[in-house]
Amino acid sequence: MDDRREPSLLFLTDEQLKKGxxxxxxxxxxFTADPDRILAKHGYGRAHHRAxxxxxxxPGTTVNNLLSLLGVTKQSLNRVLRTLIEDGLVESRxxxxxxxxxxxxxxxxxxxxxxxxxxxxxxxxxxxxxxAGPEAVQGxxxxxxxxxxxxxxxxxxxxxDPE
Amino acid sequence: MDDRREPSLLFLTDEQLKKGxxxxxxxxxxFTADPDRILAKHGYGRAHHRAxxxxxxxPGTTVNNLLSLLGVTKQSLNRVLRTLIEDGLVESRxxxxxxxxxxxxxxxxxxxxxxxxxxxxxxxxxxxxxxAGPEAVQGxxxxxxxxxxxxxxxxxxxxxDPE
DNA sequence: CAGGTTAAGTCAGCCTTGTTGACTTTCCAA
DNA sequence: TTGGAAAGTCAACAAGGCTGACTTAACCTG
Numbered sequence: 001m002d003d004r005r006e007p008s009l010l011f012l013t014d015e016q017l018k019k020g021x022x023x024x025x026x027x028x029x030x031f032t033a034d035p036d037r038i039l040a041k042h043g044y045g046r047a048h049h050r051a052x053x054x055x056x057x058x059p060g061t062t063v064n065n066l067l068s069l070l071g072v073t074k075q076s077l078n079r080v081l082r083t084l085i086e087d088g089l090v091e092s093r094x095x096x097x098x099x100x101x102x103x104x105x106x107x108x109x110x111x112x113x114x115x116x117x118x119x120x121x122x123x124x125x126x127x128x129x130x131x132a133g134p135e136a137v138q139g140x141x142x143x144x145x146x147x148x149x150x151x152x153x154x155x156x157x158x159x160x161d162p163e
Numbered sequence: 164m165d166d167r168r169e170p171s172l173l174f175l176t177d178e179q180l181k182k183g184x185x186x187x188x189x190x191x192x193x194f195t196a197d198p199d200r201i202l203a204k205h206g207y208g209r210a211h212h213r214a215x216x217x218x219x220x221x222p223g224t225t226v227n228n229l230l231s232l233l234g235v236t237k238q239s240l241n242r243v244l245r246t247l248i249e250d251g252l253v254e255s256r257x258x259x260x261x262x263x264x265x266x267x268x269x270x271x272x273x274x275x276x277x278x279x280x281x282x283x284x285x286x287x288x289x290x291x292x293x294x295a296g297p298e299a300v301q302g303x304x305x306x307x308x309x310x311x312x313x314x315x316x317x318x319x320x321x322x323x324d325p326e
Numbered sequence: 327c328a329g330g331t332t333a334a335g336t337c338a339g340c341c342t343t344g345t346t347g348a349c350t351t352t353c354c355a356a
Numbered sequence: 357t358t359g360g361a362a363a364g365t366c367a368a369c370a371a372g373g374c375t376g377a378c379t380t381a382a383c384c385t386g
Binding site: 012014017018019020021022023024025026027028029030031033050057071118121122124125126127128129131132133135136137138139140141142143144145146147148149152153155156159 | 175177180181182183184185186187188189190191192193194196213220234281284285287288289290291292294295296298299300301302303304305306307308309310311312315316318319322
């Protein structure tokens, strides 16, 4: 336990750490609550949300790309993509250079649902940021990034940064 | 959008908010990764972890208590409790005053598994806190608390605070 | 150009964990 | 004392993870 730098502030009891853990648990439930409600109306789940989010984020992304980003198996992802394609929210195009690949794009209605989901989630995030204050936002982001596994962190960093 | 106080720091683009959302997603995966590995060895899932955690936190808690704390249905919780009781990690005692109630306690081996899970999760949390620095921890907690739904927030506040 | 590798998709089958609805036991108040 | 409400249990189902094996098509290299 390397608490040498800033000992007075960095000495955290197990109880304090436990509160942090519980905060993470309860906050994540709030974080997913709004999208969950919207998804339920459409008969979808979180898996669909994640696919929609990252296809919107990186239009033309391949199945393999999504697999490593989401850290799930082909079967799980495929089931979700298939329903999204059948429902006309996602379009799958055969790769231009490499015809084995499938490039994923959101359709008009896909973009619509993505916006509905993102608006709800951003609204909560914006409210939380506002309530917590500007300095808190920096700290929030720093701790979250430090909590990621290296693999996830790499994926996170690769998503194009704002500004 | 009420950005009147601290406008320069509180004006966040949708892109910046999106990065916050993605950070939350990736961080939560890291957050659960260590316990998931331990649980898998024992043939359990996250639901078991949550039950164990909150029974340890509030020994003697009732099923109803756990239900509102965890926000799941009776059956989901019951299934988990049943296996934990069968496996001898949790003990269920008929309520003293109200015999309809069941008071839950961790057994010796329940306490053992709880410690293993908590140690792993605390280690990651401690490392993240250390990497992010002391000021970041405050901000992290503030944003998380602001992100909870009021119900969840109430439950969170009721859990006895350290010190 | 033959053969191995890779991307994607599929099938079968499993598990956890969420759901609803019906049911018992127990308590309490009219 | 009885009828409703509350606590807990159970049956059955669905979503969405997982593994492993397999096919098809395209690519690439010796």
